[in-house]
Amino acid sequence: MTSTIMTQPTAAETRLGWESAEVRRRIRRRHAANRRLRLYGIAAICTAIGLLATLVVSLVLLGSPAFVQTKLDMPVLLNAQHVDPAQPARGNYRAIVRSSFLSLFPEGAAMSPRDQRALFRILSNGAPLAVRDHVVANPGDLGKTVTLSVPLSDPFDQLNKGKIRRDLPENRRTVTDRQLAWFDHLDAQGLISMPFNWAMFFNSDSRFPELAGMAGALVGSFYALMVCFLISFPVGIAAAIYLEEFAPRNRWTDVIEVNVNNLAAVPSIVFGLLGLAVFLNFFNMPRSAPLVGGMVLSLMTLPTIIIVTRAALKAVPPSIREAALGVGASKHQVTLHHVLPLAMPGILTGTIIGMAQALGETAPLLLIGMNAFIVEPPGGILEPATALPTQIFIWADSPERGFAARTAGGILVLLGFLVMMNMVAVWLRKRFERRW
Amino acid sequence: MDAATRTGTANAAQNGRAIFECRDVRVFYGEKQALFDVGMDIMEHRVTAFIGPSGCGKSTFLRCLNRMNDIIDGCRVEGSIRLHGMDVYSREVDPVHLRARVGMVFQKPNPFPKSIYDNVAYGPRIHGLARDRTDLEEIVHTSLEKAGLLKEVKDRLDSPGTGLSGGQQQRLCIARAIAVSPDIILMDEPCSALDPIATAHIEELIDGLSENYTIVIVTHNMQQAARVSQRTAFFHIGELVEYSDTEEIFTSPSDERTQGYITGRFG
Structure with missing residues (x-):
């Protein structure tokens, strides 16, 4: 108020008035622009990190089951009549595995061939190979009963990992009600385990997922x-x-x-x-x-x-x-x-x-x-x-x-x-x- | 020929033997001519200083003496430069060999990122100057001694040369140049990156070295030229204006451009 009475501001003062509303508004705008730019940057980085996290989390959720494998700790009778000690690599290990597996079930021997086939689907096709590898490494074990850890086939691996829902009607599952009962029987005996899946790193490719590795x-x-x-x-x-x-x-x-x-x-x-x-x-x-x-x-x-x-x-x-x-x-x-x-x-x-x-x-x-x-x-x-x-x-x-x-x-x-x-x-x- | 060349050669007789005889040296960077008909004789066991304002061609001329300009694309040198009577730009001269005989110290200290020992030993090693390890050690020690650095670094020859102070690094570079026993050492503004104390140190060193070596030093510091050199050449816009005994240049220059420069009227 007083200043207007005293003097009229000169041209230079109006131009360079650092305290003027115009300059203050300009400074405010500049600060806001700085803040906005910083916010854009932060938002961009958050988006990038979010996308990356989504990718990694989904991969981990999806991929982690591959690093464990459902296995059956099965007592196996290494029946010498199926294996020629001179050529342990060429024995009939399928028969050994099947008879040992059948013996885990009280009604096993009485099962129809058709039921037996359904039963054997619980085991992986790799199970005889696991037994063979053991015998080749320890030929002295022939004739004895040893407990071996053999892989289960993919549907039962998935079942054990909770990927197959039991509450679905039977015709919409890959696993039948009887197989489910057999699996539960094995599980009740404490024979099912889920150790780290070394096969993922030490096996090569296979048609059977439970055997496939990198x-x-x-x-x-x-x-x-x-x-x-x-x-x-x-x-x-x-x-x-x-x-x-x-x-x-x-x-x-x-x-x-x-x-x-x-x-x-x-x-x-x-x-x-x-x-x-x-x-x-x-x-x-x-x-x-x-x-x-x-x-x-x-x-x-x-x-x-x-x-x-x-x-x-x-x-x-x-x-x-x-x-x-x-x-x-x-x-x-x-x-x-x-x-x-x-x-x-x-x-x-x-x-x-x-x-x-x-x-x-x-x-x-x-x-x-x-x-x-x-x-x-x-x-x-x-x-x-x-x-x-x-x-x-x-x-x-x-x-x-x-x-x-x-x-x-x-x-x-x-x-x-x-x-x-x-x-x-x-x-x-x-x-x-x-x-x- | 212009006045400068005449002055240069006229004085030659009083100053002993010429080690470099340069005649009509012209340098072009692409289309642009950087040096015009420079002629001078550089005397053995003398310190010769090149002075002049920035861009006057003094560094360009210095770099002609050991064919350092060869590495610059589009650089062309005409005229003749004779070292001990042999044209350095002739076909028979190997520039690599020439550079071993005409050592160089640069504006910015540029030790190799290796140990102090390896810095000095590198030249003798690649030229096969040492017969064996002890010989090489001897060369390294005497070179460091001559460069006035031995006392400061003899306990840490294995530590990196880049860890020394600026002045020490520059003396290390001088030791590195000395180690291949050159006849001549070219110094391209060796003190411009150093503080006054380190500069004084280097200047003292140059004084001592001039007993055994011919030294050519480019400097933009006129006091330095006056202090260390016996002969001074003044360059201006690509021309050698005046070349004479240092005392004469600074007390009674014959060209008014020289007069103007040394009294600080331009430059």
Whole structure:
């Protein structure tokens, strides 16, 4: 009030009036904008974390049953008349298992053949194999009665895990009322257990979910990644060193650079087609082999490795190169003695991330037949194999209930490996990161 | 030829033997010419300082002497630079070998991220200068001694060179250059990243080294040029304006651009 009486504000005062309502409103608006931006960020991160959590939780819920397996702790009479001690691997273990299993039920011997068949469906087809393995390992046990833990078939595994509802009418269950009673009889005797399912890691694929495991896929993936690494790491580093340290800047190197970058963005299935057309059809390399899988994957990782290696080489400060040149080091000495070692942590980090990508890659492997049904782990890079992602793909395609859990379990294993590899990469970066 | 070249060669007789004879040196970065017809003789066992405002071409010229410009894309050098009578840009000269004989110390201390010992031993190792381990150790010790660093680091030769102070790092770089027994040491503003005490240390060192080495130092610090050098060359916009005894340059420069620069009127 008083000020208006005293003087009229000058032009400068109206413009720069830091206390004016206009300026205060402007500041308020700016603060609100800051807050809004921060909120958007937080909301975005929450969304991302929420989605990730949903994914992991659903996978764990779905996949965790695959890591335990319902088993029957069965006293087995290793009847010597069914097994030739000289050739323990070729005995009639089916008969041994069936008679021992039948003896667990008081009415067993009196059952009709049809009932017996229904009864035997409780046991997995893998049960005789488990007994055989025991006898082969302990031939001295022939003639004795030993308690062995044998897997139950998938429907009863699911029943025990609560995935099959007993209150459904009989004709809508895979398990009949009589089988249910037999199962409860076994359970009442305390013969049913549910230990950790090592078969998930030590068995290979099987038509029976309770017997299927990832051993073949793990070995296949390992071989394929080895091949991929052995090809793409040296080739990628050599290419990157040439492009970064030796190549003149001209139109040709520009073309190469653009193409390397384009190659990194090519959909992986295209590489699979290339592998099919060139490696399999033209060079007649073996189908489904980790060698071909690794070669196809290396086409994918090669551009990634070239790009990260170039970035890592570029990050080595020129002063180090000058220092080495200044004492009379030649180009290759500068590169091998100084630049490459300093770039190595970055190169390794990028390579591991590239390898992790290759580990999860499915499409190119499908095209070269690494999704075949293979029951033995491959013995080498030329033998047919599956890989982790293709194994998951095969299981996801299978109708049995047990494979649903196996699929999710397989994804968890794959994710576990990916997280592990990325953690190694992060550790490497943290451990060897250098600031200039 | 311009006045500068004449001055340079006229004074040659009073200053002993020329180790570098440079004639009509022109440097181009792509289309842009950075040096115009520079001619000078650099005297053996003298400290020669190059002074001039930023961008005047003094560093460019220094880097011609050991062909460090070769690594810059699009850089072209014309004219002749003779080291002991041999044209360093001729086909017979291997630039890598040349750089071993013409050592260099850079503006920013740039020790290798290795141990102090390995920093100094690297040059002798790649050139096969040491017969065996003890010989190599001897070279490392004498080099560090000459660089005035031995006393400070002899108990921790295994610790990383990058852990030393800035001044120590620069002396380590000097030791590294000395270790390959060069004839000449080029120094590209070696003190511009150092504090005054470390600078004084390096300047003292340069004084001592000039007994055995020919030193060429680029500096933007005129007092430094006056303190350490016997000969001074003043560059301006790619031209060698004046090259003479340091005392003469600073007391009675013959060119008014030199006069203007040393009195601080531009630069």
